[in-house]
Amino acid sequence: MALLAQQLSRWFNSVKLSSCIKATQVTKHCARPGKTLTGFSSLLPSDTCFLQWGIMTYRTLFSWNRFQSANTSRKKSSAGSTLLPSMSEQGEKIPSLESELPLEDLDDLPPLSPLQPVSEEEALQLAAYSLLPLSSFTLADYIDHSETLQKLVQLGVDLSKIEKHPDVANLLLRLDFEKDIKQILLFLKDLGLEDNQLGPFLTKYYAIFSEDLENLKTRVAYLQSKNFSKTDIARMVKNAPFLLSFSVERLDNRLGFFQKELELNVEKTRDLIVRLPRLLTGSLEPVKENMKVYRLELGFKHNEIQHMVIKIPKILTANKRKLTETFDYVHNVMNIPHHIIIKFPQLFNTRVFKIKERHLFLVYLGKAQYDPAKPNYVSLDKFVSFPDEVFCKEIAKASVNDFEKFLKTL
Structure with missing residues (x-):
């Protein structure tokens, strides 16, 4: 091993000496009249030839690097042996300047390419890593770095809508898919949501990522205690995603309001909510206002309002102006009386x-x-x-x- 090191040292010194001699020869050669290179007219002849010599030397040193890499691999393969290299190994041909192409043939060589093959050991040292942006206005800049965002996109979640809420967007970047999100997806699947429904649901109710799973289960258990079937709950959650964000107390108050305001029994109240679950999640003010409009402005009796609401729940949340315009035309222009209108409340829709x-x-x-x-x-x-x-x-x-x-x- 020591012998090989001495030989390599002597060879490297000879390379430097040979390079100096070659440089002198090249300079003399370039000093001849009419020996300038086309495309570099601004350079002196000696500078031009020195550039050519530099290219040749670089190629020689590149060959030496490849030789050194190959020699290192052979050393590793014989790591278990303490024997010195054999004479045949010591006499292995070492690349030199003399084995390189003549200077006049350099123009025929292809340019060095950044795609030049390298060894596996060299490739490991060339690993490049894309930088994670310190701040951004879009989640798209983080998708390549976040498995969580990648999985959500695959589910059909629209990140462009979520990123409008910085707090939620920052939360998503900190969550781990396996630990934090997967359990929520399994919970929603257990409720009855299909795979193609998960993306739209999470896009609308993005706040579910900050909810405690036990609280979500408690709210579902409350609905089950009110005799809502699993199919009913799945339909309600799908059509009104924010339903799961309401506490048990709030859900109970909402159900009590509609049962009392409309004077409905438990079964009809439950049916009303299943058909229009956003009654539980929306504001109650439009509902209270429309009840007054039907009774005071349009002249319907309480039992007539009950009948229309049970048949078409959506009229509880209809626009007040639209209600009055429709009634005015149907009743006053088409001359349709109240007792016929209540049979066809879809007119208001x-x-x-x-x-x-x-x-x-x-x-x-x-x-x-x-x-x-x-x-x-x-x-x-x-x-x-x-x-x-x-x-x-x-x-x-x-x-x-x-x-x-x-x-x-x-």
Whole structure:
């Protein structure tokens, strides 16, 4: 081993000496007239040739590095032996300057490439790491560094909506998917949510990541104690994700409010909430306001309001202006009395201009008759629910083209 080291040392010194001699020769060679290189006219001849010599020397040293790397590998493979290298090993050919291409052939060599193959040991030393941004306005900058964000994207979570809430976004970057999020996903799956429903749910109710799992289970247990079935709870959670953020006390107060305000029994109250679970999560002010509108402004009795709400729960949260405009047109223009309107509360869920267009077309055809006690009665249910093609064919007994031509005259 010592002998090999001495040989390598002598070789390296000879390389330096040979390099100096070669440099002198190259300088003399470049001093000849007419020996300048094209493309570098601003350089002196001696500088140009020195550049060529530098390239040649670099290639020689690159060969030496490869030789040294290969020699290191052989040393590791024979680590268990204490014998000195054999003479055949000592006499192994060592690359030298003399084995390199002549200077005049350098122009024919391809340029050194950054894709030059390297050994595995060298590759480990070249590992590059992308820097994690210290701050950012988007979670997209952290996806490559966060397994949690990657898994959430795969589930269909829209991170662009979550990142609008910095506190939640910062929380996600600190959470571990296996420890913190996986258990929430299993909880939601146990509730009955499908895989394709998890992404939209988590996008809306992103605050669930900060909820305690035991509290979530307690709220579900409360709903079960009120005889909501597993299917009912799954439907409620899907349609009103924020339901799980309400404490047991708050949920109990909301259920009590609707049961008392509408004077419904337990079964009808439960059915009302299952069909429109956002009644539990939304503001109660619009509900209280609409109850007054139906009773004081539109003139419905309490039992009539009950009947309409049970049939179409959504009218409890409808826009007040829309309610009054619809009632005014149906009652005062179409001359439909209260006792018929309460049978078709879906009128309050229909756009007013659609009611006007169809009513005026039937008036034009002489078929606007909404009294079930008279012939040629037009059902208000079909009147508002049928698409234009069916409405024209079965009620107006006219073509869609006729209907469209009529609308152009309005």
